[in-house]
Amino acid sequence: MKTELMSANYAASRAVVSARVEVVAAYPITPATTVPEQIALLNEQGIYKGQFIRVESEHSAMFACIGASSTGARAFTATSSNGLLLMDEGLHWAAAARLPIVLNNVNRSVSPSWNIHVTHDDSYSKRDTGWIQFYVASVDELYHTIIQSFKLAEDERVLMPVMVNSDGFVLSHTVSPYDHLEPEEVDKFLPPYTPPHWVMDPENPVSHGNIVFPEHYSEFRNMMHEGTKNALPVYTEIEKEYKKLFGKYFGGPIDCYKCDDADVVFTSQGSMGAEAKDAIDELREEGYKAGNARMRMIRPFPVDKIRELGSKVKAFASFDRGVSYGFGGPVANDIRSTMYHMKHRPMIKSYIGGLGGRDMAIPDIKAVILDTFKAVESGELGPEETWNDLKD
Amino acid sequence: MHWTCFHLVNEVNTEPTGKKDMPKTSYSKPSIGSTGKTGSWRTFDPMVNYDECNKCRTCWLHCPEAVISIGEDDFPVWDFDYCKGCGICAEVCPKKCIEMVRTSDAVGGSLPVGGSEG
Numbered sequence: 002m003k004t005e006l007m008s009a010n011y012a013a014s015r016a017v018v019s020a021r022v023e024v025v026a027a028y029p030i031t032p033a034t035t036v037p038e039q040i041a042l043l044n045e046q047g048i049y050k051g052q053f054i055r056v057e058s059e060h061s062a063m064f065a066c067i068g069a070s071s072t073g074a075r076a077f078t079a080t081s082s083n084g085l086l087l088m089d090e091g092l093h094w095a096a097a098a099r100l101p102i103v104l105n106n107v108n109r110s111v112s113p114s115w116n117i118h119v120t121h122d123d124s125y126s127k128r129d130t131g132w133i134q135f136y137v138a139s140v141d142e143l144y145h146t147i148i149q150s151f152k153l154a155e156d157e158r159v160l161m162p163v164m165v166n167s168d169g170f171v172l173s174h175t176v177s178p179y180d181h182l183e184p185e186e187v188d189k190f191l192p193p194y195t196p197p198h199w200v201m202d203p204e205n206p207v208s209h210g211n212i213v214f215p216e217h218y219s220e221f222r223n224m225m226h227e228g229t230k231n232a233l234p235v236y237t238e239i240e241k242e243y244k245k246l247f248g249k250y251f252g253g254p255i256d257c258y259k260c261d262d263a264d265v266v267f268t269s270q271g272s273m274g275a276e277a278k279d280a281i282d283e284l285r286e287e288g289y290k291a292g293n294a295r296m297r298m299i300r301p302f303p304v305d306k307i308r309e310l311g312s313k314v315k316a317f318a319s320f321d322r323g324v325s326y327g328f329g330g331p332v333a334n335d336i337r338s339t340m341y342h343m344k345h346r347p348m349i350k351s352y353i354g355g356l357g358g359r360d361m362a363i364p365d366i367k368a369v370i371l372d373t374f375k376a377v378e379s380g381e382l383g384p385e386e387t388w389n390d391l392k393d
Numbered sequence: 394m395h396w397t398c399f400h401l402v403n404e405v406n407t408e409p410t411g412k413k414d415m416p417k418t419s420y421s422k423p424s425i426g427s428t429g430k431t432g433s434w435r436t437f438d439p440m441v442n443y444d445e446c447n448k449c450r451t452c453w454l455h456c457p458e459a460v461i462s463i464g465e466d467d468f469p470v471w472d473f474d475y476c477k478g479c480g481i482c483a484e485v486c487p488k489k490c491i492e493m494v495r496t497s498d499a500v501g502g503s504l505p506v507g508g509s510e511g
Contacts, residue, residue: 097418098418099417099418160417198416198417198418199416199417199418199420206422206423207420207421207422207423208420208421208423209418209419209420210419210420211419211420211421213419214429217409217415217419220411220412220415221415221417221418221419223412224412224415224417228417
């Protein structure tokens with residue numbers, strides 16, 4: 002292991018080499034462009050030894066990955082925003098075909114209005130495709146989570162594709178150190194992929210995606226649901242092994258910081274969760290018992306961990322960098338659903354903001370948490386949903 | 394009723410009873426009936442007047458489902474497990490001796506058709 006200094010996109014392309022990916026099919030879109038650009042360069046230099054397929058659209062990129070993964074190859078792609086949306090049909094297909102493809106989605110606002118900065122609407126809108134979803138907060142975390150994701154996706158108990166989300170520009174174009182592993186080191190952790198079920202093989206032809214009538218359709222969908230839910234216990238095993246081998250651990254599905262005795266816990270996805278740790282430190286100095294729960298995984302939803310946290314806290318301040326139009330913060334609402342059947346139900350305040358890349362700095366995060374403290378102190382929930390820093 | 398539309402290929406080649414004997418995703422090996430007994434889709438049955446049939450094999454050549462085979466006496470015979478009743482055989486027959494009869498009205502055995510060869 003050696004420390005390198007790179008942007009998240011450059012590091013993602015190195016993770017592809019380290020994980021011995023065999024096929025990458027990708028189409029450029031800002032801010033994900035430098036991921037395939039770097040892979041193409043590494044391919045030309047003979048460092049990335051797999052195939053790099055230059056396709057004409059993101060739809061084709063996903064279907065080329067589906068074809069590759071169907072033959073038993075380890076496949077990867079990267080995209081952003083409207084590119085992810087164009088992949089939509091393929092995302093559902095990959096999940097239902099139980100193909101362990103890994104995708105780095107560099108979160109970017111969906112247009113119109115045209116905006117290349119971070120909003121999580123692109124990946125939130127793909128929440129129900131069956132893809133496991135991670136959100137990372139650093140270059141180092143992105144690099145290692147991509148490697149871990151192949152192991153998770155390829156596990157027979159899971160066999161579902163994984164989307165690793167990283168914030169556009171905040172991470173994608175910001176240079177930071179990460180700990181690089183050579184492919185020979187990763188070999189100890191990640192063996193070559195052998196499909197444990199169907200495979201596309203000209204020597205032994207099968208037809209896939211056949212018509213299935215009502216007698217069996219539900220059973221296939223139920224098996225997808227179970228596979229996705231299995232990702233929680235399987236990921237716990239994977240992280241344990243990864244920590245033992247490489248000393249790297251990013252906190253499980255929810256990275257908790259000073260949550261044990263906290264009255265208010267701030268939840269968020271992506272890079273804001275790293276910034277929030279500093280906000281928590283400042284609030285602790287000011288006498289507030291605040292904690293930070295950085296949601297690393299939102300599908301499968303870490304129900305048990307949220308219930309464990311929820312049993313101890315007085316309130317959640319749940320921040321979404323995206324919206325489910327007509328219902329509000331997607332993760333805030335998931336937390337509410339998760340807590341509904343519990344005896345102790347803390348206040349759950351939903352905040353929406355940071356859209357279109359609007360900065361969420363330490364003072365902004367502190368203000369959100371203090372707003373929730375105010376509700377706790379007064380005993381009044383106040384607004385269920387607050388748009389942070391909205392100009393009237 | 395619907396017939397199941399895939400056969401397990403990694404375990405036993407039978408219709409699954411539930412999740413325990415189903416693969417993780419639907420797929421099948423190329424085989425007769427790999428998408429179920431599609432003969433159940435039929436609305437019209439081809440009924441052949443073998444007195445008129447001259448064994449020209451035009452129907453055999455045109456059948457898109459390859460359910461027509463040539464019997465021992467060189468007459469065409471139908472596999473009704475998979476014949477969907479599309480009527481192409483009746484359409485192309487130069488002798489016009491194949492009639493499409495609504496399935497519920499077709500009397501099995503009244504005409505010397507091949508029947509199921511499964």
